[in-house]
Amino acid sequence: MIKAIIYDSNTGFTKQFAYSFAASTGLPIYTLKEAKKTLNKNDNIIFFSWIQADKIHNIKKAKRYNIAYAAAVGLRLYNEELVELIKKNSKVNNVYYLEGGIRWRMLGPFQRLMMKMILAMLKSKKKKNKATPDDIELINRLNLGYENINLDSLNILIEWYNSQKELVA
Ligand SMILES: Cc1cc2nc3c(=O)[nH]c(=O)nc-3n(C[C@H](O)[C@H](O)[C@H](O)COP(=O)(O)O)c2cc1C
Known part of the structure; x- marks a missing residue:
């Protein structure tokens, strides 16, 4: 069962996506610092963070938990090779790419x-x-x-989350 959302945001775009996802799913939401006080090691989480140099920022810290999905917010346009590169650099399998801003x-x-x-x-x-x-x-x-981020681009991730809930129920 997914326990929470953890997010890391530098200029606010990731925070916007993470809070919108929290509102749609009802999951609690924490920063990395807050999570350390609240969650247990290896709890299942969804990690939202931004991309720095083709890698998910602070992914190492998030790996204290079990990352069911990493939502990665970058400025580049989505393409599959980019997602594969982010997966490889961040050493994480489930990556959901979101276009942020600057x-x-x-x-x-x-x-x-x-x-x-x-x-x-x-x-x-x-x-x-x-x-x-x-x-x-x-x-x-x-x-x-x-600044033109599209919160609807979270829809497939929300569908995925709902399907996970049904598996548990
Ligand atoms: C130092 C630096 C490096 C970045 N590298 C990338 C990158 O490799 N690929 C990308 O798509 N965006 C890159 N970005 C853009 C950010 O990922 C983008 O602005 C994102 O929306 C920031 O999210 P935030 O507002 O939550 O911090 C970079 C931004 C900074 C400041």
């Missing part, structure tokens, strides 16, 4: 620098006519900031 004003100085470097690299690729349509979309999102 809030420049909430990034720390080092994070801002990293994102500026990625943007510069993508722009240079575009100049050489080597950018893919996904790269161009990412340039647009990074250039303008991106």
